[in-house]
Amino acid sequence: MARRKNVVVAQSGGPSPVINNSLRGIVEAARDFDTLGTVYGARHGIEGVLKEELIDLSAQSAEEISLLRYTPAAGSIGTCRYKLKPPQTEDFERVIEVFKAHDIGYFLYIGGNDSMDTANKIAQLAHDRGLDLVAVGVPKTIDNDVGDSEFKLVDHTPGFGSTAKYWVHAIQNANEENAGSSPADPVLVLQAMGRKIGFIPAAARLADPNRELPLLIYLAECARSIEQITEEVNALLSQRGRAIVVISEGFDLGDLGEVRDSFGHTSFSASQTTVAQKLVNHLNQVGLSVKGAARCNVPGTDQRHSMAYASTVDLEEAYRSGQKATELAANGESGYMATILRNSGVIYSARYDRVPLPEVAGADRKFPAAWIAESGYDVTDAFVAYANPLIGDGMVSLPMIGGRQRLAKIQPILAEKKLAPYVPQADR
């Protein structure tokens, strides 16, 4: 048997309602493997490794770890958007140094494509430096943009199902609002996350698979002018008297005053205006085909931390992905990501497997063109068939106390620092 070594778990990128359940899957599964020692959570992802800020997750109470299931986002150990400076540089060397100092033999990275790339590079460098490090990835992103467009590397990522379910509720409830308030506010525009990829706005269709609602869905993939959208909205208004419009935050309606994060990704939520606001302003300026005004909701991060809407299927899969990654790690299978693959058959079921990190890091998933409806403002039944099982069949039961959610309280029990302080390269 391999000798017992400690584990570091880190999270990267935007959180999800179920990211903590992957973390829980890792912490709880690690107890079952003798080769896995203390599980540390790197505070704020890889930045916590660089700064030697390692939260002892093995020292937390079992109850608090269990409550991670009902705790959204990444508040427990934090996430980051820190991009490690190019390999062979100080940041990477520092990671290896910290791992050596804390007898880390296992590195589990929860994140998207960029994280899988980072995990892979760390594993390679560790090997070069003679450190016996097993690096394993755990998939995570509400955008569902990890892996390939044929869904062979990973069928979907934990987080997407819950955000999809958020949109089911958002559309169903917004439809009651819009139906009731349409004499004053006949157009309700809702802005969906997902950057430039359409899985999240597409999920709005799951609220109305039989296409009974006056619903238009604009994915960033379907370019059209604001004038064309206005025509389509007004045509629907003339027909139905009201309209619900879902539009991707990444839809190209011209300059939004965007800012970029350290990965070079556009941070739409920090832009000077939003796609939804631009559309509403245009609609109200040129005028609707019926009386009343257009209005918009930009729910932003609510989409990725509304715990009440978490999908039970997504929670389960997030947990099992964490478990699977822990098993891969314990088996010494470095350089892989735990993955979720869909079994064939009419009734949905999934299996857990592994895929090489470089394949995931090199993949570039697109929203399948075949799933975009001919109209350009809807998705097809094939998308519904793909995504519908992921929202689950009911509501999660949130533990409550005093009228508030009972969230996990992870104590700041930090590993003793053994190295000199270090300023991450990007912070200098």
Add this chain to the structure above:
Amino acid sequence: MARRKNVVVAQSGGPSPVINNSLRGIVEAARDFDTLGTVYGARHGIEGVLKEELIDLSAQSAEEISLLRYTPAAGSIGTCRYKLKPPQTEDFERVIEVFKAHDIGYFLYIGGNDSMDTANKIAQLAHDRGLDLVAVGVPKTIDNDVGDSEFKLVDHTPGFGSTAKYWVHAIQNANEENAGSSPADPVLVLQAMGRKIGFIPAAARLADPNRELPLLIYLAECARSIEQITEEVNALLSQRGRAIVVISEGFDLGDLGEVRDSFGHTSFSASQTTVAQKLVNHLNQVGLSVKGAARCNVPGTDQRHSMAYASTVDLEEAYRSGQKATELAANGESGYMATILRNSGVIYSARYDRVPLPEVAGADRKFPAAWIAESGYDVTDAFVAYANPLIGDGMVSLPMIGGRQRLAKIQPILAEKKLAPYVPQADR
């Protein structure tokens, strides 16, 4: 016993998660009174009366009426922002004509101050025209701005408790987001509804009654410049590394390109920009005291139709308000609003009573100045003591089917039209 006459129920203004439960309370209670005949729902409020569009609610299945409990907003019969033209004019006469034609003896109006005023005027005119009409109001508004500032006419309005509970979840979950993502996005600004009155943004404090979170709450009542807010945010950032900022949609940060509805109220959701966006842009322009960017969520109508967050106390009170109004109507007590009054004592309990419509219509509730903290960016424990019981102690159990909410389906069974078509004055 008075002779049996039919009932018209109408809704006005913005909806709430529990408005349909008041409607249900009326429909279900009406079955118990022999003097109450068919209950009609006016489609889109008073506009439906003018247009003689009366939905037969007594003809709906008991199951669908029962499902109104779990159906948010006002999609079932609709609401309106139609302001009846001044009394003694055609609109008012038309209302009386329609009521006569359909043997309406009871008019129940679910709404805020403006609706209570309208209900009162209709009752008076009916009396002048020799129609034996009983008009009763049912309180409703998420803004909690009905009645007086001493809470003697009505302690709180159905709808507020659920929107307050929405904010408890929003802040708790946003705090997990902000704690996790703060290295990239240290400032999360959340825009609250409530126009110019502070009850809704104040409810954010219920998520954190012990003041442990880095939370700033800006009510419209507490004027300050954007520069001062920036200073306060940056001071908190320097201290805690992150900040959650709740700001009222009606906070005065200068021109938003507002539009107004037919009551002359500003429709903030249709403005060209938002308070939250303005603040975020300013923060990002002048720079934060820590690394990273400010972002914002503008959840808009989600605050008044997120059924999963409905307060069980609010649901109960909305139902009982509807019941009480029906009882008042059946007893012939015209010119009153059913009201909720708080019993004295440490443990919260409420009783149901009546208040004269003119008193409600003439009242002008303010957010109590004594409940605003000295800092100007918080509320006091007295507000928490007032509002905390209204959020209830747990989650509502939503009926689900196929992964979607099972919402009430009110059939468009319309009363036969007996009058010539009529174009409401404002539509001419």
